[in-house]
Amino acid sequence: MKLHFANSAFIKAPERLVEPDGSWFQTRQLRVRYGILEHPGFGPVLIDTGYSSHLFTGARSFGLRAYAAVFDPVLEQEGEIAAVLQRLDYSVEDVRKIVVTHFHADHVSALSSLPKAQIITHRKTLTTILGQSGFANLRHGIFPELLPDDVLRRVTDIAECRVSDAPLTLGAGRDLLGDGTVIAVDLPGHAVGHFGLCFPWLDPVLLYACDVQWMRTVLDKPLPLLGRIAAHDTGAAERSSRKVAEFRNAGGRVVLCHDPALTSFDLEQPADV
Numbered sequence: 033m034k035l036h037f038a039n040s041a042f043i044k045a046p047e048r049l050v051e052p053d054g055s056w057f058q059t060r061q062l063r064v065r066y067g068i069l070e071h072p073g074f075g076p077v078l079i080d081t082g083y084s085s086h087l088f089t090g091a092r093s094f095g096l097r098a099y100a101a102v103f104d105p106v107l108e109q110e111g112e113i114a115a116v117l118q119r120l121d122y123s124v125e126d127v128r129k130i131v132v133t134h135f136h137a138d139h140v141s142a143l144s145s146l147p148k149a150q151i152i153t154h155r156k157t158l159t160t161i162l163g164q165s166g167f168a169n170l171r172h173g174i175f176p177e178l179l180p181d182d183v184l185r186r187v188t189d190i191a192e193c194r195v196s197d198a199p200l201t202l203g204a205g206r207d208l209l210g211d212g213t214v215i216a217v218d219l220p221g222h223a224v225g226h227f228g229l230c231f232p233w234l235d236p237v238l239l240y241a242c243d244v245q246w247m248r249t250v251l252d253k254p255l256p257l258l259g260r261i262a263a264h265d266t267g268a269a270e271r272s273s274r275k276v277a278e279f280r281n282a283g284g285r286v287v288l289c290h291d292p293a294l295t296s297f298d299l300e301q302p303a304d305v
């Protein structure tokens with residue numbers, strides 16, 4: 033079994049937005065990761081999708097066009113899902129399962145390119161999103177037009193997965209694949225239903241803490257400005273960040289979606305900096 037992270041795009045942001053003590057004049061080049069777990073029984077299991085060309089093409093609301101213009105992600109051709117899967121000797125058709133940690137555009141924009149995959153997520157989160165107004169979604173960076181029409185029919189609800197203890201300080205989680213290889217751990221606050229994924233079979237154990245912070249170096253600091261702007265619940269987001277810091281301090285390894293620092297799980301891509 034192997035875990036990889038690919039980079040779908042780069043986004044530039046002033047350092048101060050992602051580090052509480054950072055400079056307004058220095059720029060950070062953030063990554064937009066998604067994960068690929070090579071599972072012996074299920075084949076390639078995707079963890080979110082990163083950004084994709086769907087952000088810039090097809091039927092898009094004014095809100096999505098404005099979002100794409102503001103964040104201005106530079107897509108990585110070599111990090112596109114089909115290219116990454118091909119490099120690992122798979123095709124898009126081989127993807128039977130995809131875990132969606134939350135529904136921000138940079139995590140779901142390629143969902144419609146994976147029409148056969150079962151979507152493992154919180155059903156309640158999804159029904160909330162599909163039931164609320166366009167404005168309520170827009171102010172949280174969620175764009176339902178990026179979701180496939182049959183998204184609800186393809187959901188495997190995390191609430192129905194077996195409760196399982198996650199390692200070190202993480203407490204109870206949910207066993208997503210039924211074999212203890214991927215444990216979902218709630219990390220509320222960043223977005224409605226936001227959770228991370230723990231891989232207990234890795235040594236040291238790894239937590240993909242997704243968007244709990246932008247940089248690992250500031251996990252135990254107050255949320256930076258971008259974290260506050262994006263947060264669904266700032267207090268909960270800060271508690272989740274401290275929970276991840278405790279896990280790291282207890283010996284766990286942490287990977288974040290947007291951290292500019294490369295990890296040993298990142299697939300090499302030509303544009304890496």
Ligand SMILES: [Zn+2]
Pocket residue numbers: 134136222223243
């Ligand atoms: Zn997010």
